[in-house]
Amino acid sequence: MSLREKQLWISLIVGTAVWSLYGWRLAHLVGRTEGSLALSAGLAFLVALGAVVVTEAVGSAVVGWLQRRHRPAQDAALTEAALIAGHVALMVLVGLIVLTLAGLWLFALWAETRLETLSMAFALTPRTLVLIANLLLACIVLAEGVRTVLTLMLVRRRR
Template sequence: MTHRRTHLWISLLVGLAVWGAYFVHFLQQMRRGETGGLVLWFLGALVVIVLAETVATSLIAWLFRRRARALDEGPTLQAALKASHVALMLLIVLALAAAVALALASRFGWSLDLSGARGQVIAANALLAMVVAAELLRAGLTLALLPRR
C-alpha cells in the first residue's frame, strides 16, 4: 500500500470516528435542549483529528520508509483531481440547498431564530457537517479511484 493510500485511509477512518462521535454528541445535546460545552467538543474534535492524523501518518511513513515508491503523478493525480472536483460540487450543492432553505423560510414567514444561541449552534454545525461530508467524500472517492497495484 502506498503512503498516499495509507494517508487517505487514516484520514477517512479518523474522520468518520471523530466527527461521528462529535455529531452524535451534538444531536444528543440538541435533543436535551442544551448548547453549552459544544465549543469545547468542537475544539477537542479538531485537536484529535490533527493529532491522530499527524501521528498515524508520520508513524506509517517512518515504518514504511524503505518501501516508499515515487509518486505516480498520472493516475494518482487524476484520481485526486476527480475526487476533489466531486467533493467541491457536493459542497456547492449543500451550500445552495442551505441558501434555498433560508430563502424559502423567509418567503413563507418562518422564523429559524438564528439570533439565539441554539439557532447559531445549529447553523454552525450544519455548515461543519457540509465541510465534513465533502472532505470524507473526497478521501473515500480518491481511494476508490486510485489505481490498484
C-alpha cells in the same frame, strides 16, 4: 498500497469516527435545556478538531516511519485521481452549502408567513446560530469524505 493511499484510509477512518462522535455529542447537547449550547458545542468542536489533527498526524507519521525504506515513484494515477476527486468534492461542497442555505431561506419564508410567534421562536438566537454553523460544518465534513472515498476508488480503478 502507496503511502498516500494509507494516509487517505487513516483520514477516512479517523474522520468518520471522530465526526460521528461529535455529531452524537452535539445531538445530546441540543436535547438538553440548561447550560450554554454555544459554549458546550464550541468546546466539543475544538476537542473533535484536535482529535482529528493529532490522530491523523500520528497515524500518518507511523505509516511514514514504517514505509521509510520504500521510496515510491511519482504515482500518476494517484495524482490524477486526487485532482478529479478534489474537483468533485468542491462541487459537492458548493452544492451542499447552496442546498443548506436554500432550505434555511425556505424555512424562514414559511415561518414568516405562518405565525409571527413561530417566526420569533426561530429568530437568530445563539442556539439557532450554533445549529446553522453545524449544518455548514457537516457540509464540509461530507465533502471531505467524498473527496477521500472518490480518490481511493479512482486510484483502484486506474491501476
